[in-house]
Amino acid sequence: MRRPLVLSLVAAAVFVAVVAVKDFTESADRPVANAEPVVFEIGRGQGLKDVAFSLREAGVIDEPWWFVLLAWEEGQARKLKSGEYEIPPGVDRRRLLALFASGKVRQHAVTLVEGWTFRQMLAALRAQPALEHRIGSESDAAMLMRTLARPELDPEGRFFPDTYFFTKGTPDVEILKRAYDRMTAVLAAEWARRAPALPYRTLDDALIMASIVEKETARPEERSEVAGVLVRRLRTGMPLQVDPTVIYGLGERYDGNLRREDLKADTPYNTYLHRGLPPAPIAAPGLASLRAALNPAPGDSLYYVARGDGGHQFSRTWDEHRQAVDLYQKARQP
Template identity: 50%
Template sequence: MAVSAGGLLWWAEQPITLRSSPLDFRIAAGSSLRSAITQMREAGIEINPTLLGWLARAHRADTAIKAGSYAVKEGTTPHQLLDKLLKGKVTQGDLTLVEGWTFRQWRARLDRHPDLRHDTQGLSEAQIIERLGLTAPSLEGLLYPDTYLFDKQSSDLDLLARANRAMQRKLEAEWAQRSGGLPYKSPGEALIMASIIEKETGREADRELVAAVFVNRLRKGMLLQTDPTVIYGLGESFDGNLRKRDLQNDTPYNTYTRPGLPPTPIAMPGQASLRAALNPAASDVLYFVARGDGSSVFSRTLDEHNQAVNKFQRGGK
């Protein structure tokens, strides 16, 4: 095929024929120009590979194609398409993973996301942990809650790896700035505490005092007696109503029957809870009870606590 320079320039400004509009396609990492053209044609972009190759070489850009997810729409020209590929103007998906959610809840959201490639489908949690190269009994607490942007059709494993790296960075940074004398043997124990604080805190202003209650209890060898750990231990059998028999049912996560921290985190804590766990309020409070408006009443003695419970939980005067 012989095309003059003027003919190539004319062709470069003509609209491309697309199977649909807008049309999404992905260029795999390490793709050559020839491979990228093949991937685009397979996705439904009807473009002459020879002419696009000549156009790229004319721009000295035949080795500068950037991988990623892209979108083109009706009216796009070969010149515009090439510019998009050279500048890496990728399209992105986004996913918000929420503070206080469990891994089970996170995984359900990942599985429903239309812009992710679901490489974890059919894998057990233990198999996902192995694929991520981690040594942990559970992914609970090991993933940082945030909004993640990603190239469309990226692997859900890649997103989980990013969330894990983010949590490691956040935990290391907060551990390095921790208060002295805390009753934790490792950053992992602080992470467990942060997850409890995350589930127990209804108001931002109370977070450091909630942390103080649990830290003080650990220091004194008192039972933590926190409902969210019990609920976590009940798993899918929890029906939304925590009963007295549940508090008496001994599981590894029942902090009414077992001393110390539970064996793993019970949710994904955010940075504020990490910070509170490692920098609790300087207070000798040992109890708290919810007012019913999202805030809590904190007490130093059991008598004070019982009065608060009577007032706010039992309707006493």
């Protein structure tokens, strides 16, 4: 009786082994269990077994040990890279392993908008949870500029507005370093293509002018014309008399309504009281404003007034300007 029992047990074991091998083989090509994309993170130093069981907890696979065996069979067991991955539905286990071994981790994005102040940029960075936050407030600006090896500079306007992609855990300082390097490179390239005889002594002067142009008009077709007016005022010694610089100088005192008495506030940024450029940029200019500041439109207009439709009326003389002011201010009155 013993021999038939042994044979039965052997047969059963062989059957179980065949079924197991078949199940393992089929599992390699079986799609993951998640019906929607799943964000999954492999921690630094996390082992293959922990990864497999975490995948089961996340609802991605239902047989963690098969995943472990497959990783060894595919030669990927020691090649999984830490980071955050997005697992799409329908991917099979082999492709999932290849994804983890590739290190193609999930990308996040933060956008720094043209015309934003440094404070607004910091707020956008703080609102991005995937970043590692090292800059707590504007009070850390000096530390940031030391990190950039430019401790003598004000941070305002020094960071190029664009969308920056990064992986989870990237320090916010790294985003600002990339934005600073980009602004430095773009400004240098545009400076090399500047129009002749501009009233700028340094690249900083051009950056300051570009920041004013950025805040003065939102219309791309007007930027070079606005820059032309402001450049001609600089050349003739006229005060620039632009509201955005006054507003910037007021800081938190500005409540959204620029009053006549505000134009008398004696700050370094009040271009009604002080001739020439303000001491630093007032916002981050985009490429179009940098190009406008360095290649202003020719002409003889010295004045402009908002028409109320987002554009401006340009005038050559004070009398023409006064007529335009009367026309468009009356048009805006209820």
